[in-house]
Amino acid sequence: MIPTHWFLILSAILFTIGVCGVLTRKNGITIFMCIELMVNAVNLTFVAYARQFHQVHGLLFVFFVMAIAAAEAAVGLAIFISLFHQRHTIDVDEANLMRW
Amino acid sequence: MAQFVPFAVFFFFAAVAVIFAAAVVLHRNPVVGALSLVASFFALAVMYVLLEAPFLAALQVIVYAGAIMVLFLFVIMLLNLQHQEEPRTRPVQQFLGYTSSAAFGLALIYYLAKFGVTQLPDGPFVSDARTVGIKMFESYIFPFEMVSILLLAAIVGALLLSGRTGTSVLPAPSTATLDDQDTRPALHSEVESR
Numbered sequence: 001m002i003p004t005h006w007f008l009i010l011s012a013i014l015f016t017i018g019v020c021g022v023l024t025r026k027n028g029i030t031i032f033m034c035i036e037l038m039v040n041a042v043n044l045t046f047v048a049y050a051r052q053f054h055q056v057h058g059l060l061f062v063f064f065v066m067a068i069a070a071a072e073a074a075v076g077l078a079i080f081i082s083l084f085h086q087r088h089t090i091d092v093d094e095a096n097l098m099r100w
Numbered sequence: 101m102a103q104f105v106p107f108a109v110f111f112f113f114a115a116v117a118v119i120f121a122a123a124v125v126l127h128r129n130p131v132v133g134a135l136s137l138v139a140s141f142f143a144l145a146v147m148y149v150l151l152e153a154p155f156l157a158a159l160q161v162i163v164y165a166g167a168i169m170v171l172f173l174f175v176i177m178l179l180n181l182q183h184q185e186e187p188r189t190r191p192v193q194q195f196l197g198y199t200s201s202a203a204f205g206l207a208l209i210y211y212l213a214k215f216g217v218t219q220l221p222d223g224p225f226v227s228d229a230r231t232v233g234i235k236m237f238e239s240y241i242f243p244f245e246m247v248s249i250l251l252l253a254a255i256v257g258a259l260l261l262s263g264r265t266g267t268s269v270l271p272a273p274s275t276a277t278l279d280d281q282d283t284r285p286a287l288h289s290e291v292e293s294r
Contacts, residue, residue: 020198024194034125060239066164070168071251090179
């Protein structure tokens, strides 16, 4: 049996890679994919703790997180399509209308 | 000998997940990034199998790698982004981003390793579709219905935002309404230009 904290450390590494991508990239869709990566890292933590405590609740939370990530991806990508129609770029630095 | 097989599988697919996740961040072509993310999600599905949750592994492959990432790839192809050159990030932002995320990750791993739980309970963890479904429809029926309403709202929002009339929402922050005076001229001029 593989110890739980190995999965937690893998999840921490994946989450850190996602944070790094959100902080350093400019392409809106790439930033979005990094957010998906962070969501998946948290899902892995949920499943690891679900096995650790023999509780199904963690798996159900993963289910809900997947549904919410799907909704978020649909709306976010629609926003980027709309932004691309306006500005012909999805560089997030260009979309600074509501910045200060 | 047989008890080392799960460890070998774990390390192989953990390396796959981390390498492809790093490719998402480092590669400048978003198509390569999206396909790397699919590979990373497959490796995470293997992790779910190792964690005795095969139902969730199937969901991960079907919903994430199958549906959500296809949506991403579809949008990348639709906007023809694979040829667009992404401008370089400023060095200050790059340095701050890498150092702060590295510090965050090191702190996270340090405390996880320090306070790690090692004792697993006895017995197999039953997490097949039957157990999950019974729990879902007994204890979590209200959040389940809320999620269905949320998905419906997301469908309507996505249609409104990505439709042709929906584009007139963004450029007019002063009026910012979808009433007829805003949308009608835009529609007419569009039809006339065709």
